[in-house]
Amino acid sequence: MKFVIVVLDGLRPDQLDEAVTPNLAELSKIGLRLVRHTSSFPSETRVSSAALATGGHSSAHGIIGNRFLANGRSIDGSSLSALMTLGSERGGVLTATTIGEVLAAHGRAMLSIGSQSQGSFGLSGWGSWQTGAPAFWVHDPSMFGGNAAVRRIAPTFPRLPPDERPARATIERVVDLFFSFVKKEALPEVSLLWLSEPDITYHMFGLQHPTAREVLHEVDRQFGRIFAWWSEKGAREGVQLIAASDHGHAIIGEKVSVLKHLQRSGFKVGPELTPEVDAAITAQRVVNIWARDRKSHLLAELYHSLSEEPWFGVAFSRKASDGAPLIASTLPLSAVMAEHERSADLSFVLADCGAANRSASPDAVYYDGTYPIGVGMHGGLSAHELSSLCILAGNAFRSGVVAAPTSIVDLVPTILSSLGLPLPSTVHGRIIDEALQDREGSGQYDVEDASVSIASSARRSTVFRELYRQRLYLRGAAVTRIAQPKNDKPDANPTLIRRN
Secondary structure, three states, rough: OOEEEEEOOOOHHHOOOOOOOOHHHHHHHEEEEEEOEEEOOOOOOHHHHHHHOOOOHHHOOOOOOOEEEEEEEEEEEEOHHHHHOOEOOEEEEOOOOOOHHHHHHHOOOOEEOOOOOOHHHHHOOOOOHHHHHEEEEEOOOOOOOOOOOHHHHHHHHHOOOOOOOOOOHHHHHHHHHHHHHHHHOOOEEEEEEEEOOOOOHHHHHHOHHHHHHHHHHHHHHHHHHHHHHHHHHOOOOEEEEEEOOOOOEEEEEOOOHHHHHHOOOOEEEEEOOOOOOOOEEEOOOOEEEEHHHHHOOOHHHHHHHOOOOEEEEEEEEOOOOOOOOOOOOOHHHHHHHHOOOOOOOOOEEEEEEHHOOOOOHHHHHHHEEOOOOOEEOOOOOHHHHHHHOOEEEEOOOOEEEEEOEEEHHHHHHHHHOOOOOOOOOOOOOOOOHHHEEEOOOOOOOOEEEEEEEEOOEEEEEEEEEEEEEEEEEEEEEEEEOOOOOOOOOOOOEEEEEEEE
């Protein structure tokens, strides 16, 4: 048994359309569609790359965002060299065991071909390319190891246009390299192909722009080449085909600058913990703040300055020594499986625009960054950002629909168990028994509401979660403003509410 996983970056499952994505639509008819499949949090590409590699959430693998702070310095996860400052090729970058490492330890191999950022590619194939397995990063195939097949095949292709946007030729190269490899080489147990579209184009134009639809059609066409190979040959040879996305997309409805807001309020904050600042901040859909002195009153003061703003969404903080959230009125980061030694002291999701403006589009959100209003964005906890595609096909899988909750972290344990390989202790996901032919499935899903809220006199923050087979699945988040009489002070004793 072998697996070919094709990741279509940023594809929201409700974008599938018979006319625009005929190949994916056909795969969903003959295969098994996971209709409640979600991303990890934050719903960002580098986090998802690590989740797909490890079967764990950020609390396990330690990649807590596309950008984050470590040792007081900003780490840009798109750069492999920046990630390497966290450790080395032998360990320390990811703090969880990867599927690549498990395969290598048992004499198996993994083929990686991708057009995403350098850092994301390195993370998704971590533990594989370091051991000499074939790894083609299309922007510079020489960068990830010295595999003989890579050295033979890569020079036969011309260099790609630098920073191509939309990335039509770039994603075509991913598929071209796959076919060049399988023409003369045996397919390894796992192949991971990562197409950086439609994410790039969604960030440029939004989801409904004509160019976005054209690029999505091209994404489907490139996937269709793999689908045709699988239908004609791969399926007969026991290859299992998985089409998946790493996250969904919301739409930027309003823009803010949290850094400027805090600076105007008199706080000494900056992008790194330099001697001139008291706290460092990174921001996009999720805002992370690291304080120089966690024991000071600064974090509480920052929280109260921010929490009155209409764009302030659900907030989280690290656990204090007594196990409670470091900041009153926040949920613990563990509520979204994001508590790690690298975690920020205060994290919050920028709100949905509908929380302050009922006439806003349902998928419109606040955003802090350089992209313009009206284009696609992700990273937060809205259902549109968490919603992810996953279709499974092959003789190992049933056909039809699975309506039970599933997540990106469930793919690693499902694949490893199907290959008869052990699951690392750092895996958070579960084996998707409902999908497998050799497992019993009742069709009945005992799903519990495991949502968690925290309420103060001014607001109620809720993270919608489901508990299924002893695993938590994220479904969204919301903030409800509570009318407060003038001159009332924020509640010093907020109430934590769990739903069981």
